[in-house]
Every structure is written in structure tokens, then in C-alpha cells.
Amino acid sequence: ASQTSALKGHNSNAPVDVAADRIEVQDRADRAVFSGNVVVRQAELTLTAPRLTVAYSNSGGIEIDRIDGSGGVTVKSPSETASGQFAIYDIESRLITLIGNVHLIRGDSNVNGGRLVINLRDGTAVMDGGAPAGVKSQGGRVTGTFTVPQRRD
Amino acid sequence: MPEAGDQVKVVKRSWAAPGGLHDVLVKALKVLLPAGIGVLLAYLLLSPLSKDREISFLLDKNKVDVAGERLKVQSAQYRGQDDQGRPFTINAKRALQASSKDPFVDIDGMSAGIQLSDGPARIAAPKARYNMDAQKVDVLGPILVTAADGYRLETRDVRVDLNQHKVESNRGVEGQMPLGRFTAAEMQADLPSRTVVLKGRARLHIVQGGLR
Helix, strand or coil, X not given: CCCCCCCCCCCCCCCEEEEEEXXXXXXXXXXXXXXXXXXXXXXXXXXXXXXXXXEEEEECEEEEEEEEEECCXXXXXXXXXXXXXXXXXXXXXXXXXXXXXXXXXXXXXXXXXXXXXXXXXCCCEEEECCCCCCCCCCCCCCEEECCCCCCCC | CCHHHHHHHHHHHHHHCCCCHHHHHHHHHHHHHHHHHHHXXXXXXXXXXXXXXXXXXXXXXXXXXXXXXXXXXXXXXXXXXXXXXXXXXXXXXXXXXXXXXXXXEEEEEEEEEEEECCEEEEEEEEXXXXXXXXXXXXXXXXXXXXXXXXXXEEEECCEEXXXXXXXXXXXXXXXXXXXXXXXXXXXXXXXXXXXXXXXXXXEEEECCCXXX
């Protein structure tokens, strides 16, 4: 999918709001575990999952390093909705990676694949077969349906 | 001799003349004054025996304003030991114990010091109610917990268990911890392990202010 996402230039340092049925903050381990329909909101990005952990560092101020969702994660932005088994939001490198039975729905187009990487800097979303290079690949395939907007001429 | 001086002598002489007004007055007083003393003395001696007015009264304990406070102390200190035998102290600006039967002390201006495995921690609350037997403090209003390593937990209306160093609430809670501002239906904070568990529709607002 080549269109750029509305998440282009998303500020990964913006405040994060998390709601869940249960939150366990382990300050010693610099980690917070959220379980039970977890909803994470940061600016226009919304991430929902049954289980989620936030890894952060506290050097004078709080810095979230990574947010990991599992058990079926949905990432929503104004321009697309992506879902997959696992999600890793790496705040440092500003990348959201979805792995496992990934669906990307953007407008009318719908792409499935093994892995999706949404780059928050340039707003690109790259879907690939899933097995990264060098790993025995099970022939992950990328399928997609695209609808071409009608030419009104 | 000037006449004025004679004039004064004449007046003096008339005062001293026998049978004058002054003489009569003194004679009368000579009799009346001792009699008056006698009468007064008699009155004082006899008055307690007169039956018509009862001076004594019975103190009715219901009517009298009984002071409710049994023990009111300014700047009290309570000491105890946690489950591991480490001491804790509770300093109170004002402490009020209703009666020695019930072990509850209402405290204004509480500042408690506890010993955690990695150093001392302080618990401050303007208003609290200390249960001496259970060694638990019910905080009414704001509470601030600060530990040696800079860990801070601010919240309200919680129960502090001084035996196991836990801060709990199951009646709705909100507050601030290092990671951010939280609200939840229930909270269990375990100070030694710096772990806070929030339940019910728990929310956490994380403001990133790192150096990145």
C-alpha cells in the first residue's frame, strides 16, 4: 500500500492514555502490564488489545520505550485500521510493527499478510510475507484487493 | 492677734463644748457600735441552722457538661513494629482518642516513618484515623508517600497497612504515581516492591517528559 498514513509525523512523545480492566505497574521493573480490553490512545493513534505491556524508563521524566500488545491487536488511525496477533510500538524508532495474520484496511483497499510495519515518520505502511529474511519462511504470501477510484472524465 | 485666728479658736471651742451636737453623736455611737457587732456575730452563728433555705445541692452527672475527649494530646507519637519487626513511628500534630476502650485515634497532621528494605519511607496526611490494635491507618483526604529512592505516590482516602506496608482502597481512587496520573475502582500498592495494582475501569495518563 503506497498511500501515506494520516499518522505521518505522529508525535511519539505525546502523552499516552491507557484504560484497562486491570493495570499492574511494577516501578522496579520499569514496566506496566495492562489486561482486559486495553485501549491505548496517543494523539490520533488508538491501539486496542486484550493484553499489553508498556516498557518505560524514568530518568528524571517518564520515557516510554516500547508498547507491546498481544492476543489480537487493532491499530486505528484516521486513515486506516490494521490488526494482527501481536503489535510492537517502538517509540524510540517510531515504528509500529504488526505480526501474525495481519489485515490492513485503508479506504476501500484491504491487504493481508504476515507482517506490517507502519513508519510514523513518513507515514508509509509496508506489508510483507511475514517471515523476515534469514528465517525459514513458510511461504508467507501477501494478498490484497485494491479498488481503483473511477476515472470521472 | 489678727481676728481670723480668734475666729478659728471660737469655732474649735464650740465643737468641744459639753452637750454639743458632736458630744451627743459620740455618746450614741459608743452604745450602738458594740451592739451592732453583737447582732452581726449572732446572725453569723445562727444562720446555718435556719431551715428555710437549703444551700447544699446534688451534682447531677447528666446535666453537667461531661468532656467527651478522654485523651487529647498535642504532638503525640505512636510507635509499633511491622511484620518483620522493623520499627515505625507515627507523629501527630494533634491526636484524639475517644476512650481507652476503642483503639482508634483521630489524628490531625500525621507524619509516619516506616522502614522499607531499601531505606526509610515517609507517609504524610493532614487527617487520618489510626487503629492501634490493627496497626492500620485510614486516611481521610490526601496522602503522600515518599520513599528513599524518590518514589512518590500521591492519592486520597486510602487505608495504610503498617504491618505489610500496603496502601489500599476499594472505594474509588485517583492519584499520581511516577508513571502517571491514575484513577481506578480499586488500588493495592505494595510499597516494598513498588508495585501498584489498579482494578475496575482503571485509567493511566502518562505524560512523557524524558530527555529524548
